[in-house]
Amino acid sequence: MYAQQQHPIRLRINGQDRDFAVESWVTLLDLLRERAGLTGTKKGCDHGQCGACTVLVDGRRINSCLTLAVMQDGHEVTTIEGLAQGDALDPLQQAFIEHDAFQCGYCTPGQICSAKGLIAEGQARCFDDVRELMSGNLCRCGAYPQIARAVGEVLGIAPAQPGQAVDEQEGFTTGAVLT
Ligand code: FES
Numbered sequence: 346m347y348a349q350q351q352h353p354i355r356l357r358i359n360g361q362d363r364d365f366a367v368e369s370w371v372t373l374l375d376l377l378r379e380r381a382g383l384t385g386t387k388k389g390c391d392h393g394q395c396g397a398c399t400v401l402v403d404g405r406r407i408n409s410c411l412t413l414a415v416m417q418d419g420h421e422v423t424t425i426e427g428l429a430q431g432d433a434l435d436p437l438q439q440a441f442i443e444h445d446a447f448q449c450g451y452c453t454p455g456q457i458c459s460a461k462g463l464i465a466e467g468q469a470r471c472f473d474d475v476r477e478l479m480s481g482n483l484c485r486c487g488a489y490p491q492i493a494r495a496v497g498e499v500l501g502i503a504p505a506q507p508g509q510a511v512d513e514q515e516g517f518t519t520g521a522v523l524t
């Protein structure tokens with residue numbers, strides 16, 4: 346039995362520099378949950394299919410299960426725990442509450458981090474854009490209409506016919522029928 350080599354890395358997580366010694370195969374997701382104590386980021390599929398693990402790295406959304414922690418050495422990571430400012434929720438968090446955009450809540454941290462990245466990308470102009478650009482985030486509870494409304498509200502867009510354009514869709518994508 347030999348000792349597994351560990352690599353010293355420093356990440357800036359939610360505004361704080363954190364030092365770790367990690368084996369080369371540790372994912373960013375496992376580092377966040379198991380070594381940084383930030384369990385808000387969820388593990389769903391663990392292979393890039395569900396979006397539950399979405400976080401922001403240098404402001405860009407990524408699936409944290411698909412990147413190694415050592416690859417993010419020196420980078421800035423924002424998780425769901427880092428979005429609120431004290432007691433003041435991020436506008437997306439507030440909108441998710443107001444639009445009842447979750448049921449079990451397991452996908453919610455990833456949905457909100459993904460939406461944060463989507464807004465920063467500046468590509469979404471309408472609900473169809475929101476649905477397309479959020480298609481990497483699955484919701485087993487099927488809260489897609491409410492999620493789209495919440496994101497749309499923060500973006501300042503509305504359905505062409507209130508209550509119709511979003512409600513008539515079952516998921517973010519036609520393939521997103523969950524069993
Ligand atoms: S847990 Fe990372 S995409 Fe599903």
Ligand code: FES
Nearest residue numbers: 448452484485486
């Ligand atoms: S709210 Fe349950 S999986 Fe989305």
